[in-house]
Amino acid sequence: ETQFFRDTWAEINLDHLTDNIKNIKRHIASDEMKMFAVVKANAYGHGDLQVAEAALEAGVHGLAVAFLDEAVSLRKGGIEAPILVLGASRAQDVNLASDYNVSLTAFDLDWLKEASKHLKPDARLKLHIKCDTGMGRIGIRSADELKKIESYIHSISQFEMEGIFTHYATADELDDTYLERQLGKFNEMLAVLDERPEYVHSSNSAAVLRKPDTHFNAVRVGIAMYGLTPSQEMKEVLPVPLKEVFSLYSRLIHTKEIKAGDKISYGATYEASENEWIGTIPIGYADGWIRKLQGQEVIVDGKRSPIVGRICMDQCMISLPLPLKTGEKVTLIGRDGNEAVTIDEIAGKLETINYEIPCIISARVPRIYIRDGKPVKVTNKLLSSG
Numbered sequence: 001e002t003q004f005f006r007d008t009w010a011e012i013n014l015d016h017l018t019d020n021i022k023n024i025k026r027h028i029a030s031d032e033m034k035m036f037a038v039v040k041a042n043a044y045g046h047g048d049l050q051v052a053e054a055a056l057e058a059g060v061h062g063l064a065v066a067f068l069d070e071a072v073s074l075r076k077g078g079i080e081a082p083i084l085v086l087g088a089s090r091a092q093d094v095n096l097a098s099d100y101n102v103s104l105t106a107f108d109l110d111w112l113k114e115a116s117k118h119l120k121p122d123a124r125l126k127l128h129i130k131c132d133t134g135m136g137r138i139g140i141r142s143a144d145e146l147k148k149i150e151s152y153i154h155s156i157s158q159f160e161m162e163g164i165f166t167h168y169a170t171a172d173e174l175d176d177t178y179l180e181r182q183l184g185k186f187n188e189m190l191a192v193l194d195e196r197p198e199y200v201h202s203s204n205s206a207a208v209l210r211k212p213d214t215h216f217n218a219v220r221v222g223i224a225m226y227g228l229t230p231s232q233e234m235k236e237v238l239p240v241p242l243k244e245v246f247s248l249y250s251r252l253i254h255t256k257e258i259k260a261g262d263k264i265s266y267g268a269t270y271e272a273s274e275n276e277w278i279g280t281i282p283i284g285y286a287d288g289w290i291r292k293l294q295g296q297e298v299i300v301d302g303k304r305s306p307i308v309g310r311i312c313m314d315q316c317m318i319s320l321p322l323p324l325k326t327g328e329k330v331t332l333i334g335r336d337g338n339e340a341v342t343i344d345e346i347a348g349k350l351e352t353i354n355y356e357i358p359c360i361i362s363a364r365v366p367r368i369y370i371r372d373g374k375p376v377k378v379t380n381k382l383l384s385s386g
């Protein structure tokens, strides 16, 4: 059983993940709708293979990742369900995609021509055409570009046009003006196709939750599956309950009483104004618990306690509410008694969005997977082979 030897870990609650998926599926309420679980960036820091397995068990149709390495890694981990690479791939790597039966995103005629030169005669390359209807990232931007690409794909026997999709820039905002413009452009593009491919998809979590006319016959769900709101604006109008999947813990490895005037951490920037108890925990900015989190409250013994002094690479110090012993559990993200520190609170402290927080908790922090309230698996990148 994989172990870890520093008392800092993340917990991934697969019961919450399953409940989130089931609630989202119920909200979509049409069985033929295919859900892709977006597990790119190591499943937003939650662990891609474990999330993929649990999501498939919970009834998702397939998985979506950012680039080919992530797709091949899931295949090597035993995933057989459909996998779509959402980002750009290199034309010279298309045989790898064919060998591993991974679908790629295409949006450039020259790339397709280059790719067809590399494909082995017996290769089969499934392609989803990406339309840029206003995200301004990757994708074709006109109907006649689409017509050219569609006819070129049909002229190459190894290509299969499996899907067509777009991505919204503002689905998480309550003002739908820009989203309606994007949806309109996408519908215009769909109208010029000779035939609709198997997968037509456009919605991310926000659009899945707010805009049924963006669902088409497949959806791509990331953030809501992890139990996080796509935006603060949407938080008040979420149509389904979402339960946070990710939490983060540590334990006191040292406690001491300091006197008024004593200093804490680099730069000796923190000075005790009176006698107080200080705890040290083994997590620092190399774990993604970055220095801007100085001053953030954590929960120890059920009470909120601030991080004092500068956060170090591997450790940081907290001002304790009372004398406590080493080994006492510290909640950095999650619930302890009637106190909770949410991912949204950490995102607010760092003036960023909730997506970024679990992503930056580094591979040095082991992940414990919880199912039926009990730990069922531990991953520790430092000690797993390869």
Ligand SMILES: Cc1ncc(COP(=O)(O)O)c(CNc2conc2O)c1O
Binding pocket: 038, 086, 167, 203, 204, 205, 206, 220, 221, 222, 223, 224, 230, 355
């Ligand atoms: C093409 C595409 N589809 C679906 C999703 C899932 O979105 P959701 O997590 O809001 O459901 C993303 C997330 N992409 C990003 C999330 O944060 N930055 C991104 O580029 C995406 O880039």
